[in-house]
Amino acid sequence: MTHSINGVEIEDTFAEAFGMWGSRVIITAVNRKWAREAASKMTGFATSVIRCHCEGAIELDLKQTPDGRPGVSVLFFGFSKDSLAQQLIDRIGQCVLTCPTTACFNGLDAGDKVSVGGQLRFFGDGYQSSKVIAGCRYWRIPVMEGEFLVEDKFGVQPAVAGGNFLILGSDPGVTLQAAELAVEAMQHVPGVIMPFPGGIVRSGSKVGSRYKFLKASTNDAFCPSLRGVADTDLPEGVNSVLEIVINGLDVQSIEKATCEGIQAACIPGIRRISAGNYGGNLGKFKFYLQKIMEETRRNDRTDA
Amino acid sequence: MTVLTLKSQLQAPLEAGVIVPDRFAGNSVAAVAGMPVTYGNEAACLGDFFKVAGAGSTEIVLEGDLGRVKNIAAGMTRGKITVHGDAGMHLGSEMRGGVINVYGNVGDWAGSEMKGGKIHIHGNAGHGLGGAYRGSRRGMNRGMIIVEGNAGNEAGAVMRRGLIVVAGNAGDFAGAFMIAGTLMVFGKLGIRAGAGLLRGTLVTFNQPELLPTFCYDCSYSPSFLKLILRDLRLQGLSISEEYITGCYRRYSGDFNRLGKGEILVYDQR
Numbered sequence: 001m002t003h004s005i006n007g008v009e010i011e012d013t014f015a016e017a018f019g020m021w022g023s024r025v026i027i028t029a030v031n032r033k034w035a036r037e038a039a040s041k042m043t044g045f046a047t048s049v050i051r052c053h054c055e056g057a058i059e060l061d062l063k064q065t066p067d068g069r070p071g072v073s074v075l076f077f078g079f080s081k082d083s084l085a086q087q088l089i090d091r092i093g094q095c096v097l098t099c100p101t102t103a104c105f106n107g108l109d110a111g112d113k114v115s116v117g118g119q120l121r122f123f124g125d126g127y128q129s130s131k132v133i134a135g136c137r138y139w140r141i142p143v144m145e146g147e148f149l150v151e152d153k154f155g156v157q158p159a160v161a162g163g164n165f166l167i168l169g170s171d172p173g174v175t176l177q178a179a180e181l182a183v184e185a186m187q188h189v190p191g192v193i194m195p196f197p198g199g200i201v202r203s204g205s206k207v208g209s210r211y212k213f214l215k216a217s218t219n220d221a222f223c224p225s226l227r228g229v230a231d232t233d234l235p236e237g238v239n240s241v242l243e244i245v246i247n248g249l250d251v252q253s254i255e256k257a258t259c260e261g262i263q264a265a266c267i268p269g270i271r272r273i274s275a276g277n278y279g280g281n282l283g284k285f286k287f288y289l290q291k292i293m294e295e296t297r298r299n300d301r302t303d304a
Numbered sequence: 305m306t307v308l309t310l311k312s313q314l315q316a317p318l319e320a321g322v323i324v325p326d327r328f329a330g331n332s333v334a335a336v337a338g339m340p341v342t343y344g345n346e347a348a349c350l351g352d353f354f355k356v357a358g359a360g361s362t363e364i365v366l367e368g369d370l371g372r373v374k375n376i377a378a379g380m381t382r383g384k385i386t387v388h389g390d391a392g393m394h395l396g397s398e399m400r401g402g403v404i405n406v407y408g409n410v411g412d413w414a415g416s417e418m419k420g421g422k423i424h425i426h427g428n429a430g431h432g433l434g435g436a437y438r439g440s441r442r443g444m445n446r447g448m449i450i451v452e453g454n455a456g457n458e459a460g461a462v463m464r465r466g467l468i469v470v471a472g473n474a475g476d477f478a479g480a481f482m483i484a485g486t487l488m489v490f491g492k493l494g495i496r497a498g499a500g501l502l503r504g505t506l507v508t509f510n511q512p513e514l515l516p517t518f519c520y521d522c523s524y525s526p527s528f529l530k531l532i533l534r535d536l537r538l539q540g541l542s543i544s545e546e547y548i549t550g551c552y553r554r555y556s557g558d559f560n561r562l563g564k565g566e567i568l569v570y571d572q573r
Contacts, residue, residue, distance in 0.1 A: 067530040068548065103527040129503065129564070131486065132446075132465060133531045140528055149527035 003290045008266035008273060012290055015164045015258070015275035016283035020049070020077040021084045022159030022249045023114075024107035026062065027096055028071035036061075038099035039072045042091045046076070047196045050215060054078045054087040055161060055247055057193035066105045067149075073107050075193045077161045077247050084156055085114035092150065093120050097141070103149040106136075108249075110155030117150035160285050163246035163254040166204065166222060166274040167265050168238045174269030175240040176200075182244055185264035191253035192246055201243040207278055219276065238271050251285060258287055259296040306336060306361050308354040310368025310389075316344035317392065318353060321375035323364065325383025325402060331360030362402075366391075371411065377404050380421065393430070396423045399447070412456065413437070415449045418466070422448045424539070431456035431475065434468045442483060444468065450539060457494065460487035463504065469536060479506040482565060486532065501558040501565030509547065509570040518557030523571050525551050 003010040027042070029035040039058050046056035056076040065071035076091075078084030096104045097120060104117075117139040121128040124141040130152065131138050137152035167182065169175030183199035186192065194200070209217035220230040222241045227234060234241070244261055248254035262273050275289055306328055319342040328336055336359070337351025350356070362383030370376065371390040381400045386407075393411035396404050400420045412430035415423045416437060429451045435458050436443035445464040450471075457475035460468045463485040473491035480496065482504035493512040507529065533548045552568040 066534075067527055068534055069530070131505070131528045131532075133467075133528065134535050138528055138531070140526070146522075146524045147526050147528075149531075 003293065005263060005266040005273075005293070006268075008270045010262065010289050010293055011272055011274040012288075013275050014277055014280070014289065015162070015287040016277035016280060017160050017162040017164075017254070017285040017287060018283045019285070020055075020079060020159050020161040020247070021081050021156050022108075022161075022247070023076045023084055023088060023154055023156045024059065024249070025074045025076065025088065025092065025096075025154065026065060026071055026105040026107040027074065028065045028067050028069040028103050028105070029099070030069065030101035032061065032070040032072075034099060034101050035070050035072050038096045038102045039074050041099065042095035043074055043195075044095075046087075046091075049077065049079060049161070053083060054091075055193075055195040056087075056091075057195045057199075057247075059193055060187075060190060067103055069103075075191075075247065075249065077159055077195075081112060081114055081156050085116065085154075088114065088116045088154055089119045092116060093123070097123065097143070097148050097150070100145055104151065106151045106154040108155035108157060110157040112156045113153040114156055115152065116154045117152040120150055157249065159247065159249050160251055160254055161247040162283060163248060163258060163285070163287055164204075164243055164276050165258060165262055165265075165289060166276060167242050167244070167270060168222075168234065168272040168274060169240050169242075170237055170269045170271060172240040174267070175242050178265040178267050178270050179242040179244060181267065182261035182265040185260040186244070186246070186257040189253060189257040189260060191250060192248040192257040194244055194246055196245055199244060201245055204241070204243040204276055207282065222274075233274070235272055243276060254285075254287060255292050256296075258289070259292050262289065262293060305358050305363045305365060307357040307365045307367065308350070309357070310366075310370060310373075311353055311355055313369065314343075314353065314372040316372070318343050318373045319375055320350065320373050321378045322350060323366070323373075323376050323385070324378065324380045325362040325364060325385065326379075326381055328360035328364060329362050329383070333357075333359055336360045371409070374411075377402070380404075390427070396421070399423075409453070415444060415447070415468075417443055417445070418447045418449075419445050420447045423450070425449070425451045425453070428453035428472070429455045429459070429470075431458055432461065433459040433470075434463055434466070435460065436462035444485065448539075450536075450541065452541075454491065455489075459489075460485070460506075463487065467532065469541070471541065479504065482506070488532070498558060498565060498567050500561055501567075502562050503564045505565070506567045507552070507570075508567065511569055512567070514555060514567065515558065517559045518555040518567060519559065521554040521556050521566075523551045523553050525549070526554075526568065529568070 043056045059073040062071045121139040141148045179200045204219040205216040221233040322339040339350045366387045374392045390408040391410045395414040397416045404423045409427035413432040415434045434444035442464040443462040454472035455470045474489045476494035479487040481500040484504045486505045488507040551571040555567045
């Protein structure tokens, strides 16, 4: 049975995802501009763990924050607790501590904790001090502008990275439009991020390369310009493919984001929705597109 | 829930360190009534002075003028005690957990040397609130005390950790020799506030008479205060938004000692 939404085929395939460690950082500032400024700097060069050593992006604009000021939440993912902790220390230290008016809080109530503020405090050169407020320790680090407040420990938990779907379109313009609509819809889902530029990847990859020094290389089966020279997975009439990569704190969040994204992406000019996988041999998690869409439809009918 | 109602006005102090959820839990009414207390210099039983209703539990309600009943909840680790009336000296001293609510005034040394839990006093507190007993090296060491009225002398003296909030005025030597922690006084401070301050924070909303061993640093809006003040709102205190968003003059000291403490004074400009 062929599944379709608005005439767009949903391929019977699955996205293959991997286990990682996730964290949530809350950044507040005097206004939203400066909170987002720190968050966007902090999440720079954090698209793929392969070369960036972590993956991160802004999750949500927050209405309620620990200190009552405007703020945003940022999700970060790393291969291990230790590597994630080091990335948090480096990035908060270089991008949030340095940013005017900011403060930085843990946003994840997880059993595992890593020391972040407890490491950054040494920047205070002996003038730092701590306060325990409502059971949590915070470090006050004096800076030229005033004082930087950062929580001592940040929660980390097992998470999922590499959820994805591919948008196969008739031309680059409509494919980009569909991807933008998908990302816009997915940005409202808590617990997920799309770590690539604007949430969209144009250079999906396959594992390995003919060059031994390269771990990943272009996904030639989905490159329209290689239709004639490589084994292709593209149907007739497809001239552009964009990928949405999704990282989440749990499976359910990724499923919800996948569903909302696919529904939004099914616009005229899109021929197929597919997903990237490695034959099911590498990733711990499999997200079957048709199953996700069916379950969501069923839930919607039940709710109605 | 166990309800203890005072039978008649006490003429002498009653040492009642047995009134602790840890001791009451799992005991019958008779066992609770038979718990030993000291009245003046005479041994007695709790039931001689209180009508006991309900078997022993971790939630205790005390009714009557208990201004002469000492050591209520001393050393408690869990549960809840509610006092409808005044409470005597050493309320919650050395407690480690649980919650005490007093709808009245309390005597001296309330919460002294406590190590956890929360005491909420809806009236006034005596001297030595959250302080250290004579000869002790440190006073309150974790936990929270809220006093909606005034506090006597030496509130938070030699405090090591935790938070003390006094909505009214505090007496002399507030926060004297504090090692760390936070003492917040919304009313006026007496003389020699923060004397011998090692580390820690004394917050006040009226300009105090500062010792000359404190130095003015700057006027700024520390983020950690926003967290404390917002948490106090959750505790039921009415905190003005100006206090949360406003600026504070920071004085560091006491330079007679380490000088790593601070007095933050709300800047009303």
